[in-house]
Amino acid sequence: MCSSPHPSTRRWDSSRASAPLRRSLRVDPEGVSRLLRCGQTASCRECGNPVEWYVRSDERRVRLHPHELPTDQVPESCRWHVSSGVAHPSGDGSTWCRVAHAVLCPARPAPPDAPRLSGLRRSLALCTRRLLDAGLFAPSEAPAPGGPNPGEEVCRPSRPIVQLLFVRYLASCPVEEIQCVTQTRRRVRCTAKVLGPAALRGAWTLMPVTAQSGQLALPSDVMAVYSLSALPYQEQLRWRSQRCPQHDATPTAGDLTVADWELFDPLRHHEHVHTRLPTHRRRPNPGSHTRRRTHL
Known part of the structure; x- marks a missing residue:
C-alpha cells in the first residue's frame, strides 16, 4: 500500500500549511503615543x-x-x-x-x-x-499673513537660533511657526503653536558667536539669538519638549514626532548666523525705483 503525498498546502495532520507572513515593525494603533525614534x-x-x-x-x-x-x-x-x-x-x-x-x-x-x-x-x-x-503646500520662505505694512520688510530668519536652558539650538522654522508635537485624540498632530497667544515670549538679543575649543575664530562677532533664558524653568522645559500650553498641562498625552531642535554649531550652521536683530524693519530705498524707471 503506497501512501499518497499530502498536498503542499496541508500538513500530515491535514492542517493548513501557510508560510508565516513577514511583518514589519508597526505601532499599536490603540497606543497613547506613536513616537518612533528613527524612520x-x-x-x-x-x-x-x-x-x-x-x-x-x-x-x-x-x-x-x-x-x-x-x-x-x-x-x-x-x-x-x-x-x-x-x-x-x-x-x-x-x-x-x-x-x-x-x-x-x-x-x-x-x-x-x-x-x-x-x-x-x-x-x-x-x-x-x-x-x-x-494649494496643498506653501514654501517656508513665503511671508506669513498679517505681517508688516506694505512697503516694509522684516528680516525674520527662516531658521532662528534659540537659547533655552543655557543651550543654543537651531530651530527648523521661524519661532512663531514652531508646532506642537503632541498627538491629539483624533490621532493626528496638534496644530497649535508652541508660542501661543497667552504664552510667555522670549526676547531677541545679540550674543557673541562662540566656537568650540580648538576651532578657528568666526568672522562674525555677534549674532541674533531668540533668548528664553528669562522665562521660568518649567516654561523653558515646555519649549524644549515642543509642546503647546494646553498639552503641557496634560502629561499623559503622547508625542507623535520628536522635537525639531538641532544643537547649534557655529561652524556647520554659519549660513544661519545673522548679525542684526530681526525686530528692525527696513523700508525699500525709493531712489531705487526712480533709477529703475530711468533705464526703461
Missing part, C-alpha cells in the same frame, strides 16, 4: 516631498529619501545606509543605498557630481508643482 516620515519644508528622519551616530538628525536607489546611480560621496535604526554616511557594500534628501531637493541647487540623479530630481519637482497648484 519618521515628514514633508520637506522647501519642496513638500516626503522625507524620512533618521538619527546619525553623533546624535544629529538627517533627512533621507524614502526609497532606496541602485548604487551605480549614486556617487560614492552621496551614499547612505541604515543599520539598527542609525544612518551612516557611506555604503554598506550592497547594490542599494539611501540618499540624503538635500541632494534630491528641487528647491536646492543640483550637485555637480550626481548627474544620474537628475531624472529623480525632475520627478520631485513635478510633485512640488502639483502640490503648489492644488
